[in-house]
Amino acid sequence: MNGEGEGPRPDKSVDPGPKETESQGELFPRDSFSSGPAAEEPKIKRLVYPIWTENKAKLIERYLYYFVLITKHGTYIDGFAGPQKPGKPDLWAAKLVLESEPRWLRHFYLFDRRRAQVARLNHLKAEQPTTDAYGRLINREIRVEEGDFNVLVHDLLRSGRISGTEAAFCLLDQTTFQCHWSTVKALSDHKAEGEHKIELFYFLATGWMRRALCAVKTGKILENWWGRNDWAKVREMQPLEISQELVRRLKEELGYESVKAWPIYERQSGGRIMYHMIHATDHPHAPHLISRAYDRAVQAKESPEQCLFDFAEDLKEI
Numbered sequence: 001m002n003g004e005g006e007g008p009r010p011d012k013s014v015d016p017g018p019k020e021t022e023s024q025g026e027l028f029p030r031d032s033f034s035s036g037p038a039a040e041e042p043k044i045k046r047l048v049y050p051i052w053t054e055n056k057a058k059l060i061e062r063y064l065y066y067f068v069l070i071t072k073h074g075t076y077i078d079g080f081a082g083p084q085k086p087g088k089p090d091l092w093a094a095k096l097v098l099e100s101e102p103r104w105l106r107h108f109y110l111f112d113r114r115r116a117q118v119a120r121l122n123h124l125k126a127e128q129p130t131t132d133a134y135g136r137l138i139n140r141e142i143r144v145e146e147g148d149f150n151v152l153v154h155d156l157l158r159s160g161r162i163s164g165t166e167a168a169f170c171l172l173d174q175t176t177f178q179c180h181w182s183t184v185k186a187l188s189d190h191k192a193e194g195e196h197k198i199e200l201f202y203f204l205a206t207g208w209m210r211r212a213l214c215a216v217k218t219g220k221i222l223e224n225w226w227g228r229n230d231w232a233k234v235r236e237m238q239p240l241e242i243s244q245e246l247v248r249r250l251k252e253e254l255g256y257e258s259v260k261a262w263p264i265y266e267r268q269s270g271g272r273i274m275y276h277m278i279h280a281t282d283h284p285h286a287p288h289l290i291s292r293a294y295d296r297a298v299q300a301k302e303s304p305e306q307c308l309f310d311f312a313e314d315l316k317e318i
């Protein structure tokens with residue numbers, strides 16, 4: 001199994017590429033965009049531009065840019081944070097999020113189990129400016145930790161660093177089956193009732209799922225990943241069914257109010273779905289912001305003033 005670099009070659013049986021047509025349903029074929037029961041999901045605007053693999057990190061960055069304009073603070077946890085393509089730093093989520101302006105995310109917890117990746121993360125940390133354009137100190141904490149996130153996540157959550165009122169986001173950008181379900185559950189359960197849950201960006205390797213499932217030799221890997229004793233049935237499921245089942249479980253087992261699986265295509269013109277980015281949130285504004293981010297991640301960033309003007313229009317009915 002790959003820990004770094006590109007995953008195994010994608011499964012050619014998954015090929016519902018996007019088409020430029022009138023409605024969201026047609027632009028994103030029904031099977032490619034999975035969410036929970038339609039009646040329970042917040043409505044979002046029609047989507048225009050699909051995201052392709054090279055922009056998956058930009059989607060996360062753009063969403064956090066929007067969110068932080070509203071919250072003015074926040075914590076970013078990245079469980080599998082080393083760069084997928086070390087030679088292409090502009091595709092690296094941790095770097096894009098760290099360097100996004102305004103630098104209002106205050107706490108960063110970046111994990112990777114590979115020493116070379118941790119060295120890259122430490123280098124990235126060292127490159128960050130300590131003062132802003134006016135010479136004022138940037139009040140930020142950036143922690144890089146080496147080890148298995150499935151273990152270290154519990155130390156972070158127990159540490160008391162993520163309070164109930166803190167807006168917190170966790171990127172789970174695993175290559176295939178590295179992120180244990182118990183880790184997802186621990187993040188989901190961290191906040192008390194009535195507080196906003198830690199939001200999740202969970203990457204599912206839809207494009208090479210079948211090949212990866214065939215390559216897994218030990219059941220324990222799938223058992224940890226799936227987190228239930230019916231894990232063996234995953235081998236019989238289609239990648240899109242797995243995505244839909246994860247969406248359902250994030251809602252029904254973990255209690256997230258909105259969960260949507262956003263397709264990430266192979267290339268700009270479409271092709272296979274390589275990933276689903278499953279976004280789980282209980283914040284009422286989040287579904288609109290992620291929809292806007294998906295639509296605009298590859299375009300030039302709007303100014304904070306423009307965003308806040310648009311948000312006032314978009315979000316006033318919520």
Ligand SMILES: C[S@@+](CC[C@H](N)C(=O)[O-])C[C@H]1O[C@@H](n2cnc3c(N)ncnc32)[C@H](O)[C@@H]1O
Nearest residue numbers: 080082083084092093112113114148149173178
């Ligand atoms: C797909 S890459 C992450 C890509 C990154 N988000 C980016 O934007 O380029 C997955 C990373 O997870 C790391 N990793 C794999 N298993 C891990 C584990 N159990 N705990 C922490 N890191 C792990 C790998 O070393 C690799 O750096």
